[in-house]
Every structure is written in C-alpha cells, then in structure tokens.
Amino acid sequence: MRRWGRRDGRDRYKIVTALNSFHGRTLGALAATGQAKYHQGFQPLPEGFTYVPYNDLAALEAAVDDATVAIMLEPVQGEAGVYPADPDYLQAVRTLCDERGLLLVLDEVQTGLGRTGRLFAFEHYGVRPDIMTLAKALGGGIPIGAMLARQEVADAFAPGAHASTFGGNPFACRVALAVLDTIVGEELPEAAAKAGASLRERLEDLGRRRGWIREVRGLGLMVGVELGGVAAADVMAAAQERGLLVNAIGQSVLRLLPPLIVTEAELDEAVGILEAALEAAAGSASQE
Numbered sequence: 001m002r003r004w005g006r007r008d009g010r011d012r013y014k015i016v017t018a019l020n021s022f023h024g025r026t027l028g029a030l031a032a033t034g035q036a037k038y039h040q041g042f043q044p045l046p047e048g049f050t051y052v053p054y055n056d057l058a059a060l061e062a063a064v065d066d067a068t069v070a071i072m073l074e075p076v077q078g079e080a081g082v083y084p085a086d087p088d089y090l091q092a093v094r095t096l097c098d099e100r101g102l103l104l105v106l107d108e109v110q111t112g113l114g115r116t117g118r119l120f121a122f123e124h125y126g127v128r129p130d131i132m133t134l135a136k137a138l139g140g141g142i143p144i145g146a147m148l149a150r151q152e153v154a155d156a157f158a159p160g161a162h163a164s165t166f167g168g169n170p171f172a173c174r175v176a177l178a179v180l181d182t183i184v185g186e187e188l189p190e191a192a193a194k195a196g197a198s199l200r201e202r203l204e205d206l207g208r209r210r211g212w213i214r215e216v217r218g219l220g221l222m223v224g225v226e227l228g229g230v231a232a233a234d235v236m237a238a239a240q241e242r243g244l245l246v247n248a249i250g251q252s253v254l255r256l257l258p259p260l261i262v263t264e265a266e267l268d269e270a271v272g273i274l275e276a277a278l279e280a281a282a283g284s285a286s287q288e
C-alpha cells in the first residue's frame with residue numbers, strides 16, 4: 001500500500017482502519033488492529049494508522065487526509081462480535097476510495113472462501129476491493145496466507161520487494177489449489193449459505209422459546225449470538241463440557257463458525273447442546 005502511495009512522487013502512507021477490528025499479530029497487522037488490548041506490550045508500533053468507528057461513513061471521511069493511501073476493513077468484523085458491514089456503508093466507502101484515489105483493502109482472512117455463503121464476503125455487497133487478504137480456509141489446515149491485488153496495485157512490488165523465506169512455497173500453494181478446487185467444486189459457499197440460514201432460524205426459534213438470546217446476526221456460517229441474562233464465557237464452558245466448541249467474545253456474544261460441510265442433523269444436535277448449555281449457565285448464575 002505504502003509503495004503504491006509513493007509511486008507518483010507523493011508521500012501517501014496513512015491507513016485508516018476500524019475500531020474493534022482484528023487484522024493479525026505481526027507488527028504491521030497489529031498496528032492496523034483497532035483494539036488497544038492487542039497492542040499492549042508490543043509498542044512502539046509502526047506509525048500511520050488511524051481508527052474510526054465501523055459502519056460510520058462520516059467518521060471515515062473525516063479521517064482521510066492528503067497523506068492517506070488506503071482504507072482497510074473486514075467485510076464482517078469477526079473478533080468484534082460478528083458485525084457485518086452495512087451494504088450502504090461499504091458501497092459508499094468504495095465510492096470514497098474512487099473519488100480520493102485510495103486503495104480499498106478488504107481483510108477476508110476470516111470471511112473468505114465460502115464462510116459467509118459466497119466465495120468472498122465482498123460479493124454480498126457488489127463492491128470489489130483493490131487488495132484482499134486471505135488465509136485460514138485457504139490452507140485447509142496448512143499454514144498459508146495470501147494477498148491478492150489488482151494488477152496495477154500489484155505492480156508496486158518488483159521481484160524481491162516483499163519476499164519471505166517460505167513465501168510462495170510449492171507445497172503450501174499446491175495444498176491451497178486443492179482446497180480451492182474442493183471449496184468451489186463441492187459448492188461449499190452455497191452449502192454454507194443454506195446451513196447458515198437454517199442455523200440462524202434454529203437460534204431465533206430457541207431465543208423465542210427459551211429467552212437468553214437477544215439477537216442473531218451474521219452472514220452464512222459466520223454467526224454471532226447476542227446473549228442476555230447469561231455470561232458468554234459460562235455458556236462457552238458449558239457447551240464445551242457437552243462437546244460443542246463455540247467462542248465467547250466479551251461478556252455477551254457467542255461466535256459460531258461451524259464447518260462448511262455441517263449437516264442439518266449436526267445443526268440440530270449443536271442447537272440442542274447450546275440450549276442445555278444456556279440452561280446450565282443461567283442456573284449457575286442464579287445460584288451465585
């Protein structure tokens with residue numbers, strides 16, 4: 001991004017990202033992450049990052065100045081508690097980038113490759129990024145990360161400008177190609193869209209029947225459950241004891257990221273376990 005921002009003799013290097021974002025744990029990605037708790041102990045961080053509230057266009061516009069080169073966002077904020085971008089917002093961010101000559105960078109490390117019910121989450125929004133990052137699902141368990149860019153942007157790198165010892169290694173790349181063949185060939189994004197809709201329906205039904213669930217949000221099989229009257233960490237522990245892995249975010253959100261191949265029978269079982277876990281967590285809370 002910064003090399004691209006300087007290709008025309010201008011000195012554009014600032015990157016605007018969102019509060020509560022999560023972009024990773026190398027120093028650059030950590031600096032891009034808009035959460036002070038992750039910065040703790042790693043300062044000084046690289047300069048030039050500004051954080052603005054997510055889904056707030058006015059704040060983003062106000063943060064852009066003549067030294068800004070890029071806006072970097074997650075299409076769905078995962079670590080923040082599963083908050084999808086508003087369609088109007090992401091489309092307006094694309095327009096802002098076009099008008100101001102900025103790069104739109106979408107971090108699809110968590111959302112990419114079928115998770116949200118489309119191959120890439122940006123497809124839900126009708127916008128295309130200039131740069132996209134991928135990892136997690138790309139390797140099917142093998143460590144690999146990738147940055148994709150429009151040709152003109154990729155041209156900011158000459159060979160060797162951004163190399164690394166294991167970068168582009170044939171083994172990881174061959175695995176990623178096989179993973180891509182499987183995800184696309186077995187239509188896993190479509191499966192995730194279907195299973196995600198079914199999971200959200202079951203969770204909403206559980207909330208209506210039993211309470212404790214204030215909101216169910218997300219895209220495809222990236223689902224956030226906003227809880228009420230029960231602590232997310234207690235529910236996570238109770239679910240784990242019963243054989244279901246979920247993730248607690250903050251006090252009140254559960255994040256569910258089931259496998260893209262999850263079946264209806266497994267969803268039934270999972271929601272049954274979650275119901276028991278909610279009951280157990282609520283019971284232990286009322287005894288305190």
Ligand SMILES: Cc1ncc(COP(=O)(O)O)c(C=O)c1O
Nearest residue numbers: 022023024025026078107109110
């Ligand atoms: C949106 C997003 N970007 C990037 C990363 C990569 O993080 P790490 O550097 O910890 O692998 C993650 C990991 O959870 C993520 O959710």
